[in-house]
Amino acid sequence: xxxxxxxxxxxxxxxxxxxxxxxxxxxxxxxxxxxxxxxxxxxxxxxxxxxxxxxxxxxxxxxxxxxxxxxxxxxxxxxxxxxxxxxxxxx
Numbered sequence: 420x421x422x423x424x425x426x427x428x429x430x431x432x433x434x435x436x437x438x439x440x441x442x443x444x445x446x447x448x449x450x451x452x453x454x455x456x457x458x459x460x461x462x463x464x465x466x467x468x469x470x471x472x473x474x475x476x477x478x479x480x481x482x483x484x485x486x487x488x489x490x491x492x493x494x495x496x497x498x499x500x501x502x503x504x505x506x507x508x509x510x
Contacts, residue, residue, distance in 0.1 A: 420476045431469050438462045470508065477501070 420428075439462060445455050478501070485497040 420473070420480065424472060424476050428469050428472055431465060431472075435462055435465045435469070438465065474501075474504070474508075 438458065442455065442458055442462065445458065482497045482501060485493040488494075
């Protein structure tokens with residue numbers, strides 16, 4: 420993962436961590452359920468963006484490296500990993 424991407428994603432995850440702590444406070448304070456659900460969706464969307472960034476980096480570096488290496492077994496392994504994770508993400 421590139422240094423810039425790593426730094427950006429760590430910042431996003433720190434922000435998400437704060438959002439999750441805010442959700443816990445909302446529950447403790449017995450805030451309106453729809454407001455809590457709205458905030459949960461915001462956290463999920465933020466996590467999806469980080470997930471997309473990490474997958475993009477994986478393709479740009481790990482998969483690209485496997486292709487450039489000419490190692491057929493490594494190429495198949497990287498593509499299989501990618502297909503497996505994409506199947507899980509799509510659910």
